Amino acid sequence: MNAAAWKTTTHNKKATKRRAVWRGLIRDKYLYVLALPMLAYFLIFKYVPMWGILIAFKNYTPYVGFMNSPWVGLEHFERFFSNTDFAILLRNTLAINVLNLVLFFPLPILISVMLNEVRREWIKRTIQSVIYLPHFLSWVVIAGITFLMLSTSDGVINKMLFALGFQKHDFLTDSNFFWLLLTFQSMWKEAGWGTVIFLAAIASIDPGQYEAAKIDGAGRLRQIWHVTLPAIRNVIIxxxxxxxxHMMDVGFEQVYLMMNGAVADVADVFDTYVYRSGIQQAQFSYSTAVGLFKSIVGVILVVVTNRLAKKFGEEGIY
Incomplete structure (x- = not known):
């Protein structure tokens, strides 16, 4: 094939692709119209503000302005990594997230599987409604309930311990309980809501698979192990x-409300540090550098875990 023929073939292929794209846009025009608000939201509130990360490499001063602030390169990152607080923040953030990953993440799966085995619909719906409710409570309410349950003077738990002959314990100022306390709060508040996706995945399983398993002599546990869990494995992954x-993210509101001076060493995480340095101390460039570090680590973790999932034969997220 000569050069002219090759150019003509390439041009025709591109033209065919363009026509196919336009046909798709015209065919699905109403779907794209429905997607416009979502696209506008991400464009305005997610992508446009990304220009703000430039101040992580500048010595930003509001009086000078965004464009006129002097460049300092990686100075803020070097300051952060050399800070003695970095190791403490990393330890606390990872510890809380590891506990959530180990204790909280499997809980919605377990609840979903158990709810799927409930045969009476009204019981199933009642349980679902009850466990969904905490999701709609704010962290302020959750913190208030925690104080009422665990306070030394009027806490229900301490009153029960005292009635049973044990001494009262100040759980709220005990640093040994803080990470577990946050984890149990998250489990109580969000475990029910987390079952929504898993129950939807379970509902899409072909009932014929359960019938075939019954014919083969599989009981309830065998059906769960060999039918239910494999069918929702992709969703779980x-x-x-x-x-x-999100291993570098901890809910700021939850930690901030539960933090006090006695547990500050185990409660201070990247989110509270960014709030303290950025909002309270007006170190805008420095706090932006800390936030950018969190985001970069999060992207790396997603890419690495996604590749590992694909290496083991799973679909992954892309």
């Missing part, structure tokens, strides 16, 4: 990858 991608 995808959510696990996304969860690992």
């Amino acid at each position: 995808i959510l696990l990858i996304l969860r690992i991608g």
